[in-house]
Amino acid sequence: MIRLEAISRTFVVGTEPVHALRGLSEHVRPGEYVAIMGPSGSGKSTLLHIIGCLDRPTAGVYRLDGETVSELDETALTAIRREKIGFVFQSYHLVGRLDAAGNVELPMVFAGVPRGERRSRAAAALEGVGMAGRTRHRPHQLSGGERQRVAIARATVMRPAILLADEPTGNLDSAAGQQVMAVLRRMNAEGLTLVVVTHDPDVAREAERVVVLKDGRVGRRLTGSELPASGSGK
Amino acid sequence: MDLLELSLGALRSHRLRSALSMVGIAIGIAAVLLLTSIGEGTRRYILTQFTQFGTNILAVNPGKTDTLGIPGVLGGTTHKLTLEDAEAMRRVAGVDKVVAVAMGQARVEAGQRGRSVPLFGVTPEMPEVWKFRVRQGSFLPAGDLRRGAPVTVLGPTLKRELFGSENALGKFVRAAGFRLRVVGVIEPKGQMLGYDIDDCAYVPVATAMRMFNLDELIEIDVLFHHERLADSVARGITRRLTQRHGGREDFTVTTQTAMLETFGNIMDVITLAVGGIAAISLLVGAIGILTLMWIAVGERTGEIGLLRALGASASQVHRLFLAEAAVLAGLGGVVGLVAGLGLAALLRAAVAGLPVYTPLEYVLAALVVSVCTGLLAGVLPARRAARLHPIEALRAE
Numbered sequence: 099m100i101r102l103e104a105i106s107r108t109f110v111v112g113t114e115p116v117h118a119l120r121g122l123s124e125h126v127r128p129g130e131y132v133a134i135m136g137p138s139g140s141g142k143s144t145l146l147h148i149i150g151c152l153d154r155p156t157a158g159v160y161r162l163d164g165e166t167v168s169e170l171d172e173t174a175l176t177a178i179r180r181e182k183i184g185f186v187f188q189s190y191h192l193v194g195r196l197d198a199a200g201n202v203e204l205p206m207v208f209a210g211v212p213r214g215e216r217r218s219r220a221a222a223a224l225e226g227v228g229m230a231g232r233t234r235h236r237p238h239q240l241s242g243g244e245r246q247r248v249a250i251a252r253a254t255v256m257r258p259a260i261l262l263a264d265e266p267t268g269n270l271d272s273a274a275g276q277q278v279m280a281v282l283r284r285m286n287a288e289g290l291t292l293v294v295v296t297h298d299p300d301v302a303r304e305a306e307r308v309v310v311l312k313d314g315r316v317g318r319r320l321t322g323s324e325l326p327a328s329g330s331g332k
Numbered sequence: 333m334d335l336l337e338l339s340l341g342a343l344r345s346h347r348l349r350s351a352l353s354m355v356g357i358a359i360g361i362a363a364v365l366l367l368t369s370i371g372e373g374t375r376r377y378i379l380t381q382f383t384q385f386g387t388n389i390l391a392v393n394p395g396k397t398d399t400l401g402i403p404g405v406l407g408g409t410t411h412k413l414t415l416e417d418a419e420a421m422r423r424v425a426g427v428d429k430v431v432a433v434a435m436g437q438a439r440v441e442a443g444q445r446g447r448s449v450p451l452f453g454v455t456p457e458m459p460e461v462w463k464f465r466v467r468q469g470s471f472l473p474a475g476d477l478r479r480g481a482p483v484t485v486l487g488p489t490l491k492r493e494l495f496g497s498e499n500a501l502g503k504f505v506r507a508a509g510f511r512l513r514v515v516g517v518i519e520p521k522g523q524m525l526g527y528d529i530d531d532c533a534y535v536p537v538a539t540a541m542r543m544f545n546l547d548e549l550i551e552i553d554v555l556f557h558h559e560r561l562a563d564s565v566a567r568g569i570t571r572r573l574t575q576r577h578g579g580r581e582d583f584t585v586t587t588q589t590a591m592l593e594t595f596g597n598i599m600d601v602i603t604l605a606v607g608g609i610a611a612i613s614l615l616v617g618a619i620g621i622l623t624l625m626w627i628a629v630g631e632r633t634g635e636i637g638l639l640r641a642l643g644a645s646a647s648q649v650h651r652l653f654l655a656e657a658a659v660l661a662g663l664g665g666v667v668g669l670v671a672g673l674g675l676a677a678l679l680r681a682a683v684a685g686l687p688v689y690t691p692l693e694y695v696l697a698a699l700v701v702s703v704c705t706g707l708l709a710g711v712l713p714a715r716r717a718a719r720l721h722p723i724e725a726l727r728a729e
């Protein structure tokens with residue numbers, strides 16, 4: 099259960115404060131599928147980073163499964179990232195010198211999973227995203243959609259409760275994007291809490307709820323079906 | 333262990349760069365190894381030169397100076413060292429054998445051949461004290477030291493020069509107007525500090541004193557029962573001789589151990605200085621690694637952010653980069669080690685007689701030093717990597 103109460107995040111650039119989030123409150127239930135939309139600069143990524151314990155709010159309280167995360171130290175935050183949260187980025191962030199399996203093994207290396215188990219779990223995770231035949235391929239030998247599916251396998255191989263995706267289809271054409279979203283949808287159906295930042299209404303429409311940010315606050319809350327139909331989103 | 337694998341992978345992805353920065357460490361390690369090997373080789377060479385006489389021996393010289401100084405320059409009126417002094421030492425507790433030494437240079441002739449060599453006047457116990465062996469015949473006969481029989485024992489080089497492969501025993505040689513009968517030839521001893529100690533002749537000490545018109549000894553060597561006794565024998569001899577010289581300590585007692593110690597200290601300083609110079613090249617190598625790692629952290633900022641997002645702790649990131657630097661330097665160390673040992677072997681082969689010796693400890697130390705160098709060089713870059721804020725790092729892409 100994600101509970102954000104009056105979260106603010108202010109960056110200081112030079113002497114100028116930049117308010118990325120201004121007192122945002124939002125709850126996400128376990129197993130929910132939430133899309134976050136909003137114009138560029140509205141604070142979507144910042145919000146995702148705070149939920150993912152990569153960043154801390156300047157003010158406000160963040161509780162995750164009853165634990166007040168905003169009070170924890172870096173070591174505890176690292177443990178939460180490792181055990182409870184998976185990240186997927188728009189630009190994949192695969193490590194170029196490692197093959198698909200190597201990339202998927204990475205989080206398990208830091209969690210101290212023994213080698214043999216790592217191998218088999220990485221293979222299983224890649225199979226789960228339809229990449230079973232490409233485990234020895236390096237990122238530059240894969241298409242964008244394939245890369246993103248490897249990234250999803252990597253984000254979920256530690257079996258986190260929450261998957262956070264920042265524009266996962268942003269760099270993909272609609273076919274590849276749909277493949278990626280199908281994977282995410284299935285994982286959500288298996289119980290994974292999904293928070294997806296997107297500009298694409300077609301992607302957002304699949305979510306149970308859509309949270310639209312505006313200037314660092316929640317502008318509107320919609321259900322997926324309330325979104326206006328549109329042509330192809332980028 | 334798995335982190336190490338990641339580090340290795342990172343190094344492998346920049347082969348040339350990694351190799352180049354390894355070269356720096358390799359040169360440093362090779363230089364340190366080579367120079368200290370030459371230092372250590374020299375030390376051992378000189379040590380064996382000294383210790384071929386054994387360690388349970390001391391020398392008494394006329395005049396008072398410090399160890400390794402030149403005897404006789406500081407003393408005012410000094411008593412001479414005499415055969416009687418040598419006789420008196422025989423009665424000091426712990427003393428086993430005594431050799432009185434007088435010396436002169438003379439042309440030794442046999443038939444048409446002649447050769448100018450040092451003539452040592454010694455007492456019959458010389459072979460036991462100086463660890464010489466007689467190859468042919470016998471050494472100088474025992475008996476009254478003051479009588480001075482006209483006999484001689486030849487060094488093997490001199491014997492060869494004078495008699496070739498002929499038997500010299502029983503033949504006569506002439507030196508300084510004396511006619512001496514050859515009673516023995518000693519076994520070759522080789523060089524001592526570059527000086528052929530086989531190219532000389534030995535005569536009874538009284539004979540030498542008469543031949544060269546000497547009234548004093550240049551040295552008295554004392555063999556005692558055990559190395560442990562060095563100090564007590566030295567004290568006993570000093571006391572006895574001071575007494576005999578009218579209460580004056582106008583002579584110098586040098587124990588082999590004291591000499592070796594002084595010499596060892598000098599060699600330590602030299603080895604250290606030479607090693608220190610070589611260590612500078614190691615430092616340069618370390619700076620190379622530091623630079624490379626610093627750049628690598630900058631380049632891989634995005635990757636560091638990703639690793640943090642995947643659950644890597646700051647300390648794991650720290651270890652990752654530290655390990656990278658250590659592996660880099662360690663590999664450089666191994667390369668340097670091989671190069672250093674190879675060069676040492678080459679030197680030994682190329683320059684005959686150049687003492688080069690690499691103890692196993694040096695090899696191990698070189699490896700440890702190179703890894704430690706890497707760790708040290710890696711500290712700053714690793715800290716920089718660990719301190720990166722995950723978000724800032726991710727944004728750097």
Ligand SMILES: Nc1ncnc2c1ncn2[C@@H]1O[C@H](COP(=O)(O)OP(=O)(O)OP(=O)(O)O)[C@@H](O)[C@H]1O
Pocket residue numbers: 109110111116117118136137138139140141142143144145724
């Ligand atoms: N590290 C930072 N330093 C300074 N300002 C920042 C930083 N991160 C974000 N901001 C600012 O905070 C605001 C929100 O940024 P954020 O990245 O959350 O926007 P976003 O909604 O994800 O936009 P986009 O759709 O373009 O990705 C922006 O004005 C941005 O400039």
Ligand SMILES: [Mg+2]
Pocket residue numbers: 142143144264
């Ligand atoms: Mg964003």
